[in-house]
Amino acid sequence: MTTTQPLERPEPAAARVIAALEGVGVRRYTTGQVILDAVDWTVCSGEHWALLGANGAGKTTVLRLIGALMFPTVGTVEVLGHRLGSVDVRELRAVIGLVSGAQKVPQDATGHTVVLTGATGTVQPLWRKYDEATRERAHELLAELDCKELADRPYGVCSGGQRARILIARALMADPSLLLLDEPFNALDLPSREDLIDALHRLALGRPELATITVTHHLEELSPAIGHALLLRDGRVQARGPVDEVLTGERMRACFGRPIEVSRHEGRWPARSGRRQG
Structure with a gap:
């Protein structure tokens, strides 16, 4: 049985490597299906990554690993200086920011109350846990996100x-x-999408040590703050590195299996696709 060690948040100077996957593989036990295979990836503080790939490529699985929501079948995953399997993942999850459309939120809770629950990691508010400073911080964060x-x-x-x-x-x-964003633009109209992109860009500029990973299907949704990208296809890494080297027509075509024309304009990434390759 693996013993867990108390979680200690690394000092800022020692937290340069935020997440590291080495030789990571994930297989579905019931069917033997390979979900991820030989994934190596390192995310450092202050880096903003886009995680791209077709449906079923393994993007959500990678995000769940880094979010300490599951364990790899093979390989190692280290997050915030702690290796999965040797740390209490409940404590680790508490210091990882995760945004997903699947999160359960009480529909009648106010915006301020929803933000407050982030202090306790709960769905329902635990009012006795929130002092005046915590309540004020929730207001400050709403202002920081321009809402x-x-x-x-x-x-x-x-x-x-x-x-x-x-x-x-x-x-x-x-x-x-570390902030994980799992398809944050899903089902947004154009003005809402642009408002969110602007908010994420300001967030990156205002928090130079924060690392983010954004899962999306559309290059147009990437903010100018995105400096790195990882492409997945069938559970394998197709390319990773600076966006100028990864988000090319050739690499995108290899990842998605069809011609994709990519350009860059004022820090954004317009893209269009041709017919699927035979």
Whole structure:
């Protein structure tokens, strides 16, 4: 039986490597299906990564590994200086920011209340746990995400873009070194998408030590802050590194199996696809 060790948050100077996957493989026990195979990847503080690939490529599995929500079948995963299998993952999860559309949020809770729950990592608020400083921090984070006017608005009546920003503010309550964004632009209209992209760009500029990983299907959703990209295909890494080297037509075609024309304009990545290769 593997023993767990108390979780200690690394000092900022020692936390240069935020997440590291080495020789990671994931297989489904019931069928033997290979989900990930021989994945090597390192994310450092201050880096902003895009994680791209077709449906079923393994993106969500990678995010779940780094978010300490599952363990690899083979290989090692280290997050914030701690190896999965030798640390209490519940404590580790508490210091990782995660934003996902699958998160359960009470629809009648106000924006401020939703953000507050990030301090306790709970769905429902634990009012006795929130002192005045914690409540004020929730207001500050809503302002940082440019949505302070949502403090008293029920979450259920907020737009998709507003909900995404509230959830990001919630994730930041733990003051994480790592923020995981699982398709944060899903089902957003164009204005909401652009507002969220602007908010993420400002967040990156204002928090130079924060590392982020954004899972998306569309290059147009990447903020100018994104400096690195990893391409997955069928559970294997196709390419990883600086965006200028990875987000090329040739590499995107190899990843998605069809011609893709990629360009860069003012820090953004317009892309269009041709017919699928035979």
